[in-house]
Amino acid sequence: MSMKRAKAKSTGKEKAGPTDFWAKPVAPEKNWEESTVDQPDGAYTPYAMGTTFTKGQLVTHSKFGKGVVTDVEAVRVEILFQDGKKKLGHGQS
Secondary structure, X not given: OOXXXXXXXOOOOOOOOOOOOOOOOOOOOOOHHHHHOOOOHHHOEEOOOOOOOOOOOEEEEOOOXXXXXXXXXXXXXXXXXXXXXXXXXXXXX
């Protein structure tokens, strides 16, 4: 004689995957308005490929307008503009 097993009832909640215990908490990223509101025009650095930028630096671009640097790599920066994020070169002469 065969016995059928009943399926376990689902609670509708999925188990969270393993978390990295040693990972540093990540602060939520500011949006464009929060980063650029009440900033004087003198606080912005004109964008040029030969200029080296740092994270959080305010930048003004001839095509994209005002933005803030969100990520820095060796030869690229990611800048958050009003229209969205753009990856541009930097620190190259």
